[in-house]
Amino acid sequence: MADKILKKLKIKVWRQNNAKSKGKFETYTIENISTGSSFLEMMDILNNQLIEEGIDPIAFDHDCREGICGTCSLYINGRPHGPDTEVTTCQLHMRKFKDGETITIEPWRARAFPVIKDLVVDRTAFEKILQAGGFVSVNTGGVPDANTIPINRDDAEESMDAAACIGCGACVAACKNSSAMLFVSAKVSHLAKLPQGKVEAKSRAKNMVSKMDELGFGGCTNTQACEAECPKSISITNIARLNREYLVARISE
């Protein structure tokens, strides 16, 4: 079946020159977009058009374009990664939109994710949280043989599920409090579930949470919007685990 053509779309997009400037919405018209093209392809076509018109192209983040790197972002029509579930923006297709529609595109909005230009935000805050404890401090040596450390299958599965987090920041963008709890809980959980990571579980939870607070993310109120909008469906039960690790760490100190 041939893909349908969206004859005309209005793209209302956030334009901002740099981190310091104020920024505002601009609306552009784009024609003849195939429903089979991806959202980012539509953005590329729009940018070509803008360049031809002598307008500065829209800056947006992207890299792998296959849903695994977590670089693409965009808050599309009121939702992170747009009107589809369990996908990143690069995996979103134009068949999710209607002909004649106005599509509103905003950057992730959070104090901890300042806009650099247009739709590109600075997600260094996530790196800083990882540096605060998202690792296992052991001396690296030779690679151990497989299965020398027995790991319960359920634990391995839960750890792997949490490790699926690609650090995209959609959880922060979706949360009414701009909280990074889902991201932090995923990073704490995939290590806490394994014997190598268990050793430092308490200090890890404490350090990563303090870093998260310090960087200006909001607190979690369990709305569950993060899980619903996460492209990897990271479960909020990881947040319960983080709460548990953190509370035990604080009470026992």
Added chain:
Amino acid sequence: MSKFLTASIGRKFVMSLSGLFLMVFIAVHLGLNLLLIFDNSGELFNQGAHFMATNPLIKVMEPILGLGFVIHIVWSFFLEFVNWKARPVKYAQKNMSGASTWASRNMLVLGALVLVFLIIHMINFFVKMKFTGDPLLTEVTINGTHMHNAYALVSATFINSTVLGILHILGGVLLGIHLSHGFWSSFQTLGLNNKNWLQRWKAIGNIYAVLIAVGYAVIPLYFMLGMYK
């Protein structure tokens, strides 16, 4: 410790513990007040209210309960303010209804409305029974014990004032909605949750929330509809 109470998970911990404490109170309070509709002579309710007013354990609990409310309310405004500041530039277009429940996004609004109701409720009952007295609040003697006829005050209030009756029904329903999110949320906050218990806490929480809403709404309705006759 002070750092813990203002850290993100610490703030939540305070909300959760105070919320759980208030939920226990709300259930006990409902249990006692349901005596209003199970004995039209009012003796059962009056004895219950008298027991609560004189029991030493309850006397100790009263100020703690007040403190529980104050902590829950003060922290709720503090926590929501910090969270609000975490997004200095708001979104122009939001579509959050598919990803989270309305109640979970409006806990402060719901809580604040419950607070308004609580103040009206206290002025009409608690203050009169405890401090100022009221022409409707006569004295009775049951089994040789002299006590307030609290039943007379409550029943007359709802029979005479449709406005107060409706406000009480509304108060119960708003609290029920607050708890439809608050109940399971408080266990999640304490870390007492996993993939099996998530759905269980939600189911128990919904049952609890409905019981609270219906329970508190039935009492004024009972008198407003003349079912005591």
